[in-house]
Amino acid sequence: MSPDVRDETVRLTDAEARARRRRSLAIGLVLAVLVVLFYVVSLFRIAGGGA
Numbered sequence: 001m002s003p004d005v006r007d008e009t010v011r012l013t014d015a016e017a018r019a020r021r022r023r024s025l026a027i028g029l030v031l032a033v034l035v036v037l038f039y040v041v042s043l044f045r046i047a048g049g050g051a
Contacts, residue, residue, distance in 0.1 A: 012020065
């Protein structure tokens with residue numbers, strides 16, 4: 001690395017931080033729903049309900 005490269009951090013505005021939090025929560029919710037869906041489908045198939 002060249003010596004003129006500085007460690008710079010990005011400062012988010014309040015609106016950007018809120019938007020990031022909403023996106024993170026939405027992604028987490030979608031992942032949780034998928035986990036539950038796969039679990040229910042697996043139980044259904046194991047119980048003999050699926051072909």
